[in-house]
Amino acid sequence: MKKAFDIPELEIIMDTVLDGFIIIDDMGVIQSFNQSAVKAFGYQAEEVIGKNVSMLMPEPYRVEHDQYLANYKDTGLKKIIGIGREIIAQRKDGSCYPMELAVNEMQLDGQRYFVGTIRDISERENLIKELKRSNEDLEQFAYVASHDLKSPLNGIKKLVSWIEKDHAENLPQEAIEHFGMIKNRADRMTKLLNDLLEYARVNTKLSDSETVDLHKLCHHTLSLVKNNDAFELSVPQAHINLSRTGLQIVMLNLISNVIKHHHQSHGIIEVDISPCTGGYNLSVTDDGPGIPEQYKDRIFEMFQTLKSRDQVEGSGMGLAMVKKVIAFYGGKVSLDITYTSGCRVQIFWPSKNNTFSMG
Amino acid sequence: MNNNEVTLFLIEDDDVDAITVERALKKRRIANPVIRAKDGMEALSLLQENKVPKPYITLLDLRLPRMNGIEFLDEIRKDELLHDMVVFVLTTSHDERDIKATYEHNIAGYFIKESAGDELLGIADMLQGYWRIVCLPS
Known part of the structure; x- marks a missing residue:
């Protein structure tokens, strides 16, 4: 049976769209599958048309999808239609990747169809992951650096205070003043390091x-x-x-x-x-x-x-x-x-x- | 047993920290001999060459070059002659994982340097009280 959207001109237009385009009927059976979808999933159109769209998703989405459709038919409750969301798709070779899916409903010749527009967002997701990792690295670095820098600093403070305690009477006034300044600088650096540490770790404390x-x-x-x-x-x-x-x-x-x-x-x-x-x-x-x-x-x-x-x-x-x-x-x-x-x-x-x- | 003879075996890589311990002992008039190793490897060979006279207790830092504190604990606990060593940990690490791992190696106590006071007098006080009444394997 020829469907209204099987017109060759329409197919050509759909194949030029960069987003993947999949049309299913209200049973979930794939009616149309454009070139971008072919690229995204690795299936040829002939391999998927006439089959249930759940073949393009891994579990548990596979089972959920059938339930969605059934639910929507019974209750009219829209979980995804007109909203769009991120889901996991499965390619022909079994590999999975994140994609953004937008679904809309259309009526044609008294039949209900759903049009899904899909966009591969694995690159975006990878960038986000990479960014998260490098942020974590940076926090870890600040933490370790300020922790390790504190220890020689404490050593300096101790040595100065020992000289003061053990030899105070033998030291010229100027030396005592300079030791005071060393201690003050060391304290300042401790404060800098503590604040840096605090800054690096603050997100973990926020409620x-x-x-x-x-x-x-x-x-x-x-x-x-x-x-x-x-x-x-x-x-x-x-x-x-x-x-x-x-x-x-x-x-x-x-x-x-x-x-x-x-x-x-x-x-x-x-x-x-x-x-x-x-x-x-x-x-x-x-x-x-x-x-x-x-x-x-x-x-x-x-x-x-x-x-x-x-x-x-x-x-x-x-x-x-x-x-x-x-x-x-x-x-x-x-x-x-x-x-x-x-x-x-x-x-x-x-x-x-x-x-x-x-x- | 005369507990004045108990040796303190200090495993600590930082000279300032080692001096801090010695000064704290001196301040509390604790005259027990101190023997120091700068890392786990050196500590192990001193022990194996019987250069640390018994009875002794050990004060162990965790961050050490060559062989760190936890690796050192690993070694002694499986050593026939050294497995019963009394070891206290003295470290800057607040890390829960270090605390857990060292107690799993049957340490006698875990002390964080900061909490032992600027001059580690808390450690000297602890050792003084401990030595006064403890019985150690000879």
């Missing part, structure tokens, strides 16, 4: 969303920061739905930055939050010296400081860490350059369930 008392979390965080006595923190009494560990890391870095870089020994920190489409807008504002606009991007990079480390001790990893944590959740952080009476960091933090209750 899923939960209800968080923002007021409590921020005040607790402030209590962990050195020299916090004269800093006033105002936070709304809000319960929100975010990652607790993520928020803690972000707040700790932002609040300790405010205090560390403030031009006075006292100051005001204001945290504000409101729900928005797809998450929350969060901001942290201070009355410190502010950050010039030209540095708005650089401050979020690794190991960046705007002052000499002899003036303000810091690894320059704080905001990089903030950025990494927020990026992990798909959010955004930036400096509000319109705010000039201090510094305001604004954050969009995605949350699927952006509940917000005061009190």
Whole structure:
């Protein structure tokens, strides 16, 4: 029986399409199979037409496919039709590969058919895999490097402290000062390595969303920061739905930055939050010296400081860490350059369930 | 048994760490003799040549050149003469796998350098208490 889509002209057009094109009837029997599908599966059209399409998939998709069709016929429930998804396909030689499948339904001469468009995504999947692996390598490298670098550093610190302890009375004042500077540099390097280690490993610590008392979390965080006595923190009494560990890391870095870089020994920190489409807008504002606009991007990079480390001790990893944590959740952080009476960091933090209750 | 005669057999590649142990012992006025090997291979040959007088206990680092700590434990546990050695592990490694693997080799205790204090005084205190009352195979 000749079908409406068996017209030669149509076949020629279909064969020029780069995507694989497969038409099946409502029993799953293949009616049409274009050249790209031939290339993708290794079967000639004649080998598959008239057979069930499940031959192109490995188990368990094979069984599932028959059930899908039966289900759809009985219930009209669309699991894939009009949606598309990634599935595993099986070639003639038995090898499997990931592909993207989009299915649509059509009616022709009172018959129902399904048109499947397929695209080989194994290259994309391989790239993603490769990228994941190289990211893991990098994290592992940072971890091992900072771990191994710490040990000789500890050796240096110990040796200096032994000289000081054992020979303090024989050392000229200048030597004692210089030993002090060695220890200070060694401590600084330890801090750099610890922060690098922390940065490399932070993703493993990040938790899923939960209800968080923002007021409590921020005040607790402030209590962990050195020299916090004269800093006033105002936070709304809000319960929100975010990652607790993520928020803690972000707040700790932002609040300790405010205090560390403030031009006075006292100051005001204001945290504000409101729900928005797809998450929350969060901001942290201070009355410190502010950050010039030209540095708005650089401050979020690794190991960046705007002052000499002899003036303000810091690894320059704080905001990089903030950025990494927020990026992990798909959010955004930036400096509000319109705010000039201090510094305001604004954050969009995605949350699927952006509940917000005061009190 | 006079426990002052217990020798501490230290297997440690880092000179600073070895001195740290010696200084900690000195600070706690522990005068027991210390014999040091710089890796598992050297430790094994010192033991086989009877250069470590009994009774002794061993303080073993894990990251070592040539033969690491776990490989060393492998060797002694299958050695007819050395399998009953009392070995404490002293390492920078926090790795769960190291802890598990070494206890599976019947170590007497696993200590992480950081937790033993900057100057490893915790280790000296532990050894002092241990030596005071322990009975070792002679």
